[in-house]
Amino acid sequence: MDDLIPRLAACEICAERFAATRTAHRPNPVVWFRPGARLLIASQAPGMRVHEANTPFWDQSGKRLRAWLGLDETAFYDRSRVAIVPMAFCFPGYDAKGSDLPPPPVCARTWRTPILQGLDRVRCTILIGGYAQKWHLGTKAGVTETVRDWRAHAPEVFPLPHPSWRNTAWLRKNPWFEAELLPVLRARVKEVMNDDAAR
Numbered sequence: 435m436d437d438l439i440p441r442l443a444a445c446e447i448c449a450e451r452f453a454a455t456r457t458a459h460r461p462n463p464v465v466w467f468r469p470g471a472r473l474l475i476a477s478q479a480p481g482m483r484v485h486e487a488n489t490p491f492w493d494q495s496g497k498r499l500r501a502w503l504g505l506d507e508t509a510f511y512d513r514s515r516v517a518i519v520p521m522a523f524c525f526p527g528y529d530a531k532g533s534d535l536p537p538p539p540v541c542a543r544t545w546r547t548p549i550l551q552g553l554d555r556v557r558c559t560i561l562i563g564g565y566a567q568k569w570h571l572g573t574k575a576g577v578t579e580t581v582r583d584w585r586a587h588a589p590e591v592f593p594l595p596h597p598s599w600r601n602t603a604w605l606r607k608n609p610w611f612e613a614e615l616l617p618v619l620r621a622r623v624k625e626v627m628n629d630d631a632a633r
């Protein structure tokens with residue numbers, strides 16, 4: 435893990451791919467984990483704001499995710515307890531409609547397994563969105579079906595929709611998510627974050 439973090443921070447595998455996007459940006463891996471973390475947030479990929487701030491979930495999605503988890507900013511960004519490991523560490527660019535492109539699969543292929551092997555104290559994993567859910571659960575099901583089946587994975591794993599504003603209609607259509615899943619998730623996160631035996 436000691437040499438893996440600087441190698442990841444310097445990664446430029448997707449330089450040509452990003453140069454060909456509308457923003458023509460350089461790779462900027464947002465690296466936010468340390469050995470010893472007990473809560474793993476397996477997310478999708480940084481958006482433009484996160485790319486610029488170099489801090490994961492430094493946007494409206496982060497506000498909503500912290501509310502879902504019951505964590506304030508200090509706890510959420512405490513790398514000794516929380517690891518944030520997306521399916522791609524760099525902003526992938528925009529598609530023709532202005533939505534974020536999917537995470538480049540080469541990133542998870544290259545980095546994910548050694549990173550997760552190094553995070554051997556993780557006791558609870560939050561899977562945000564379809565890419566992380568497919569990779570971690572090996573499921574072919576869509577996000578709604580996977581999240582609806584959350585009891586099959588809890589309390590070690592909680593699949594969640596992406597906390598983006600784009601999913602506000604999804605939240606309205608699926609009130610069980612806030613009424614049933616979130617209270618159990620918050621209790622589990624609190625338990626794991628406060629368990630200093632996990633250090």
Ligand code: SF4
Nearest residue numbers: 445447448461524541
């Ligand atoms: S997305 Fe991943 S593989 Fe691509 S440049 Fe960034 S760190 Fe490297």
